[in-house]
Amino acid sequence: MNIPKVIDDVVKNNLCIGCGLCVYKCPSKALEMKWDENGFLIPVLTGNCDLIGDCITVCPFNPFPEKEVETENELAELFLKNATLTDPKIGKYLGVYAGYSEEFRLTSSSGGVATFILTDLLERGIVNHIFSVKESSAQGAHYEYAISNNKEELLATSKTKYYPVTLASVFLKIHELEGNVAIVGVACFIKAIRLAQFNEPALKDKIQFLVGIICGGVKSSFYTEYLSEKAGVPSKSCFKPSYRIKDFKSTAGDYSFGCYSNIDNKKKTIKMNPLGDMWGTGLFKSNACDFCDDVTTELADISLGDAWLDPFIKDGEGTNIIITRSTLAEKIITDGIKLKKIQIEQLPIKKLTSSLGGAYNHRQTGQSYRIKRILKTGYLMPPKRFDNDNKLAYDLRIIQFLRMNIRKMSLNVWRDERNALIFDRRMRSQLNLLKKITKLSHYRRAIFTKDFVKKIMRKIIR
Ligand SMILES: Cc1cc2nc3c(=O)[nH]c(=O)nc-3n(C[C@H](O)[C@H](O)[C@H](O)COP(=O)(O)OP(=O)(O)OC[C@H]3O[C@@H](n4cnc5c(N)ncnc54)[C@H](O)[C@@H]3O)c2cc1C
Structure with missing residues (x-):
C-alpha cells in the first residue's frame, strides 16, 4: 500500500473508526460522514480533495503520525502535565476510585459519574456546552452526538449507547458556540480531539474538559439490529434501543437490551447474559478497535468505566471505576465527596486493572x-x-x-x-x-x- 496522504487511505486501510474529525479538519469541506456496507460511519469524499492532507493529521489511526504525537504517551505528556503519577497500565493519573453519583446512578448505565461530572462543569460555569450522545432525529440513525446547553438537555444524553456515532456534525459548529465546551468520548475519539488541539491551539481553550469513556470496542449498527431481532422486534421496526437496562435487584452484569417496535409501539426486552459473550468474541466490532492499545482512555481529564469487581458487581444499581488525570477532575471528585453528592472510595490500581483484565489481555498482550x-x-x-x-x-x-x-x-x-x-x-x-x-x-x-x-x-x- 502507498503511504497514506488523505483520510480515504485510512478508510482503505480498514482502520477508520468514524470519529469524523477529518470532516471538521478538511479545508475544502469535501468530506461527509456516511454509513458503509458494514454498519459503520466513514468519511466519504463529496467534493474536490485538495490533497493537502490536513484530514489525516487528526486521525487516531494515521499510520504515519508526527513524532511529537506518535502515540498516547507523547500526547499525554503534552496534555496532562498536572497528572504527576504514571502507571504502565493506566497511563498518567492523579487518583483512582470506585463509586457512584447519588443523583444520577439510577438513570445512568454504571454509577452516573459521567452525568455528575458534566452537570458539575455546567454548574461551575467552566463550560457552556456539552457534546454527548442522544437520540437522533435523522432518518436511519438511532443515536448521534448532540450539543446540550443546560442540565435538562444533558440528562437526555445519559446512558451507554453501543452504536456508531460521529463527532463530525457537532465539531463543525464548535466555533459558532459562545463559551467553552466539554466532550464525552471513547479512547480513539478523545485521541482525535487531542490531535485536533495539537494542530489548532485555539481548541485547547475552547475544549475545557474531556470525559473519557472506557471502551471495550465500537460496535456496528448490525449489533443493534441483531439484538432487536433477538428481542422479538424486526430490526427495521426497532426504535429507542436501550443497551443497559438495569435490574436493581440483581447484579450489575445482569442487564437487558430493550427497544420499541413501531408496529405496536410496545417495548420488548431481552436479558444479555443468555445471549453469550458479545465482547470477548469480537462480534460486530470495528477492525480499528483491534489495533487500539488504550484500555483506560488515557488522554481524557477523567476516565470512567464499569466496576466489574467485587463487591460493586453485586450491586445492580451500578458503580463506576474512575481515574482522574487533571487537577480540575480531581477537584470535582473531592468536592463531590465533601458535599456528599457522590459516594466514592479510593481503589488500588491492581483492583481497577483486574476489572479490565480481559481488555488488557486482548488489546495489549x-x-x-x-x-x-x-x-x-x-x-x-x-x-x-x-x-x-x-x-x-x-x-x-x-x-x-x-x-x-x-x-x-x-x-x-x-x-x-x-x-x-x-x-x-x-x-x-x-x-x-x-x-x-x-x-x-x-x-x-x-x-x-x-x-x-x-x-x-x-x-x-x-
Ligand atoms: C461503546 C462502549 C463500550 C464500552 N465498553 C466498556 C468496557 O468494556 N468496560 C468498561 O468498564 N466500560 C465500558 N464502557 C463504559 C460504560 O458503559 C459507561 O459508559 C461508563 O462506565 C460511564 O457510566 P456512567 O454511568 O458514569 O455514564 P452515564 O451517566 O450513563 O453517561 C454516559 C455518557 O456517555 C455518553 N455516551 C453514550 N454512548 C456513547 C458513545 N457510544 N460514545 C461516546 N459517548 C457515549 C452519554 O452521552 C453520556 O454522556 C463502554 C461504553 C461504550 C459507549
Whole structure:
C-alpha cells in the first residue's frame, strides 16, 4: 500500500473508526460522514480533495503520525502535565476510585459519574456546552452526538449507547458556540480531539474538559439490529434501543437490551447474559478497535468505566471505576465527596486493572500477534506501544486468530442474512471453538501460575 496522504487511505486501510474529525479538519469541506456496507460511519469524499492532507493529521489511526504525537504517551505528556503519577497500565493519573453519583446512578448505565461530572462543569460555569450522545432525529440513525446547553438537555444524553456515532456534525459548529465546551468520548475519539488541539491551539481553550469513556470496542449498527431481532422486534421496526437496562435487584452484569417496535409501539426486552459473550468474541466490532492499545482512555481529564469487581458487581444499581488525570477532575471528585453528592472510595490500581483484565489481555498482550498478521496482508499500522508477540503462548495465538475471524465473519454474515436465527446457526461452530480453546487456555494458565506450582511443591515436600 502507498503511504497514506488523505483520510480515504485510512478508510482503505480498514482502520477508520468514524470519529469524523477529518470532516471538521478538511479545508475544502469535501468530506461527509456516511454509513458503509458494514454498519459503520466513514468519511466519504463529496467534493474536490485538495490533497493537502490536513484530514489525516487528526486521525487516531494515521499510520504515519508526527513524532511529537506518535502515540498516547507523547500526547499525554503534552496534555496532562498536572497528572504527576504514571502507571504502565493506566497511563498518567492523579487518583483512582470506585463509586457512584447519588443523583444520577439510577438513570445512568454504571454509577452516573459521567452525568455528575458534566452537570458539575455546567454548574461551575467552566463550560457552556456539552457534546454527548442522544437520540437522533435523522432518518436511519438511532443515536448521534448532540450539543446540550443546560442540565435538562444533558440528562437526555445519559446512558451507554453501543452504536456508531460521529463527532463530525457537532465539531463543525464548535466555533459558532459562545463559551467553552466539554466532550464525552471513547479512547480513539478523545485521541482525535487531542490531535485536533495539537494542530489548532485555539481548541485547547475552547475544549475545557474531556470525559473519557472506557471502551471495550465500537460496535456496528448490525449489533443493534441483531439484538432487536433477538428481542422479538424486526430490526427495521426497532426504535429507542436501550443497551443497559438495569435490574436493581440483581447484579450489575445482569442487564437487558430493550427497544420499541413501531408496529405496536410496545417495548420488548431481552436479558444479555443468555445471549453469550458479545465482547470477548469480537462480534460486530470495528477492525480499528483491534489495533487500539488504550484500555483506560488515557488522554481524557477523567476516565470512567464499569466496576466489574467485587463487591460493586453485586450491586445492580451500578458503580463506576474512575481515574482522574487533571487537577480540575480531581477537584470535582473531592468536592463531590465533601458535599456528599457522590459516594466514592479510593481503589488500588491492581483492583481497577483486574476489572479490565480481559481488555488488557486482548488489546495489549495479544495485539502484536494481530499486527503481524495484518502487516503480512499488506495493510499499514500506526506505531503501537506493546510488542510481545514472541512471548505469546500458542493457545493465545489461536484465540487471537479466532477472534479476528469471528469479528469479520459476524459482519459478513449479518450483511448477507439480516436474520438472527440464521446468524446464530452460521456463527455457532466458530463461537463454540473459541469458547473451548479459551477454557483450555484458562486451565493451562491456572496450572502454570506460581501459586499452583507452590501448592504442588508443598504437597510433594510434605
Ligand atoms: C461503546 C462502549 C463500550 C464500552 N465498553 C466498556 C468496557 O468494556 N468496560 C468498561 O468498564 N466500560 C465500558 N464502557 C463504559 C460504560 O458503559 C459507561 O459508559 C461508563 O462506565 C460511564 O457510566 P456512567 O454511568 O458514569 O455514564 P452515564 O451517566 O450513563 O453517561 C454516559 C455518557 O456517555 C455518553 N455516551 C453514550 N454512548 C456513547 C458513545 N457510544 N460514545 C461516546 N459517548 C457515549 C452519554 O452521552 C453520556 O454522556 C463502554 C461504553 C461504550 C459507549
